[in-house]
Amino acid sequence: METGFTKWIIVITVVMCCLLELIDTSIVNVALTQMMGNLSATQQEVTWVVASYGIANVIVIPMTGFLAEQFGRRNYYLFSVILFTLASMACGQSTNIWELVAFRFIQGIGGGALMATSQAILIDTFPPRQLPLGQALFGMGVIIGPTIGPTLGGYIVDNYDWPWIFYVNVPVGILAAIFTIMFIRDPERIKNAVRRPFGQIDWAGAFLLVLGVGSLQLVLEQGESEDWFESFYIVSFTVLAVVGLVGFIVRELTAKDPIVDLRVLTRSRNLSIGAFLSFVLGFGLFASVFVFPIFCQRILGFTAAQTGFILLPSALLSGMMMPIVGKMIQGGVPQKVLLPIGFGIFFVFSYWMSTQLSPTAGEDDFFWPLMLRGFGLALLFLPITTMSLSGLSGKDAGQAAGLTGMIRQLGGSFGVALVGTYLERSIATNRVALLPNISLYDPETQQRLQAFTGAFMGKGSSLLQAQQQAYAALEGTLMKQVSIITYGQIFLLIGSFFLICVPLVLLIRTARPGEKVDLNAAH
Template structure:
């Protein structure tokens, strides 16, 4: 355990690294158009900039426990900071799209380790009585990071060029590298551990993990653009993901020294429930962050920076709540009492948002619902994390934390993929449903077309051009109305999904006198 200034230097270092990693998951989203122009890339090609980073992340996270033990946690964390920083420089220097994709994959390898190792360092930095505070600080980074990304990215793209979304990582990375090797130390149990000989490593497990989880992440990232199972490419990778995941589960349950010990799930019912709830949490966190910016920018015309600033207060509320919830847990308030409130608040948020969606909605209409979302996420993240890991020790704690981290990230990918598909499919359905209400023989439709035509005539269009523009404007009105209905339905469905998760809390078993969680390589 550390104390004094050293303790807070370590805290600042690992929380900043967590923020860096999570900011980079979303910061590039607002720069894709500029990248397409500068690198002569298509939309399909530039989407790999996002997919490569996510695939690398989800592969590395469950391996961090093993890698920390193999090379030493400080060495592994420091190397990952250096790798992330160097890859960020290389991303900014890329001269074509595939260079950028390759360097983003390398950046994702380093970034996955930053988030996955930061929590364990925080836990070893705080004494047992302050353990919820360490987890709360980690939670602040997890909740705030994805929200800051679009805001920071929008500001950089509006005022500078796209490479600067990567260069901003460099000074923080250099400072974090110095602080890592100067202040962070391995826990006592790791100082005496010898690395496993290469021949004894679970190479089959590693290969199957990369094949299964990597292919699944690819399907989730590219499914919508490839029209899902209408694409032979998606079908092939779906098959590979099934083979890889089934083979990985079988291998890890039967291997003597598995790379990821899945048997820990059978030793802790709370971990099994917590793993599912971590998936749900990732689903809600990333799906809601995904759908709201699309609505505000496509329908209401907000800029990326405006949308990011609108999301920021709610994220800060989540961050500020973390220490409060940590103290409540420390005082003995059971997690199973907090979680229903979190899910219930998230349901109220989604229902409120579905009511606020309208063509005249402004920024003030969404402020309080997004604040409520922040409260709900605060009541979910820390209780799920502490409940999942309660009573676990040593390697079990490390393996459990890696599993919950991977599932939270996969939940986010599922959330974005499912919500994106739901939006596209329901938008087409709602447009078709509205068309019977529009007829050239209907008086109201005729009046609307005449008004559009007169408006375009007054702007100097010829009669034929004005009539063509009037029909286009009418189609635009239909599409906007269909979009409003679709986004309202999407928020309602998300709310019902969270409401349906509440009964799972009944499966949680209260762990008494569990003591501190030893997470020496946890996520």
């Protein structure tokens, strides 16, 4: 265990890297339009800038336990920091879209390792009595990172040029690499780990993991833009995902030295439940962060930076709540108590948000619902993490940490994909449902058209032009109302998904007296 100045330098280093990795999952979203213009890319091509990073992330995260033991955790972490930094510089220097996509994939390989390994380094840095603080600091990065990405990206794009969303990583990465060399050390268990000969590594498992998880992430990232299973391309990668995942599961359950030991799921009921709850947490975290900015920017006309600043206070509240929740768990408050409260709060947040959506809504209307969201997430993240790892030790804890991290990322990808699809398709359905309420024979509709026509004629339009503009304005009013109904339905669906998970909490095994979570083994 490190103490004093060294401990806090390590904390600053790894939290900084964790934040960088998660910020980069969402920071590019606000710069895609500018990239299209500068790199002469189509809408379809530029989506790969986001997809390639997510695919690389979700492939690397479950393998970090094996890679850290094989090469040494400090060496692997240092390599990942340098790879992420160099790839960030290369992204900013890209001269065409496919260069950028390739460097984003490499950046994602380094970033996935930073995310998974930072947790282990933080935990090893704190003595057992301060483990909740270490977990809380990691949780701050997980919750805050995706939230401030659009804010930071919006500010950079508004004031500079898109390459700077990558260049800002470089000085932080250089500093993190220097601090890693100077201060981070491997624990004894990693130093004494037996390295597998090159020929004995589970290459088949690694290949099936890349094929299955990579194809699944690609389908989730690209499915909406390709019209899902109407596309041969999506159908083909869905088949590859199924083949790869089934093969990966069979291989890892039967191999002598699997690269990802799935048998740990059969040895721990809490881990199996925790893996599913991690999926739900990722779904809610990323889906709500995805849909709210779209509503603010499309319907209310907010900028990306404005939207980010609205989300920021709730993310900061989650961060501040983490140490408090950690102390509660340390003091003996069961996860069985905290988790239902967290799920219930998230449902209330979702319902509250669905009632606040209107064409005239302002920042103040969303402040308290979003603060409630931040409070609920704080009551979910730490209890799910500690419950998942309870009763595990050594390599099992490390494998469990990697699996839950991967599943949380996949949950986020499913959330964004499903919400995006529901949004596009339900807007059309809801428009058809509302059309019978608008009729040229309806006095209210006629009055509205006359008011629009008079207003446009007052601005200098001819009668014919004013009538055409009035019909367009009526259509715009209809579509705005349709959109508000659809966004409200989405929030209710997200909240309902959380609510139906509450009964699963009853299956959690209560820790035996004196049983502790071996988080020191997690990487």
